[in-house]
Amino acid sequence: MKVLTANRLTDGIAVWWCETDGWIETILGAKPAASKDEEAALEAVGTEAGRTNFAVDINLIDVNVVEGVPVPVRIRERIRAAGPTNRTDLGKQAEGKLPPQAAPTPFITPANA
Template identity: 40%
Template sequence: MAQHTRKGAKEQALTANRLIDGVVVYLTADGKLSESLQDAEVAEGKEAAEALLTRATPFVDANEIIEPYLFAVELEDGRIRAVSVRETIRQAGPTVRLDLGKQAELADVHG
């Protein structure tokens, strides 16, 4: 799988897909799931990232999410930005069919 976790990335967030409909979600600081990357908890350093990953387990066990993993993010002007093209596309939808879905709502992300 391409453009997943970058080893040694300083800041990471946790993403997964929701079981019932496959929608991309992020784990938030208050232990909830959000569809917006801006709500994601950002873990700095290896230990915090591992702790974040562990916090996904109850959601997996409760059959709420599938395939959780960490990915690299950066903070830019107070906004969370995915580092890879892949995660940017997961966040903001395909870079095509810009008339619908979240790619229409988050048009600024793809630039």
């Protein structure tokens, strides 16, 4: 499944497309496309966001839905949805905009756990 994401032009902040609320600052409300037609509809939204200069670096990304929340498949996108993993005081994770299911894998080895 895929969700639509981008960076907002004015400040570069990561945003996701929510069917009801438009572009939002958390992946929590992003609705995954369930079919090729829905993917095409998301692509059209992305094209429009680029054309109207709302967003840049617009992409459809792969997600799995875990407990109703879209969780990016790639760790890159999980970190993008959260913020830097070495600074959990910064980014979405610090602003209450990160569903726990979507958090990136912590970088902790058994020796330090």
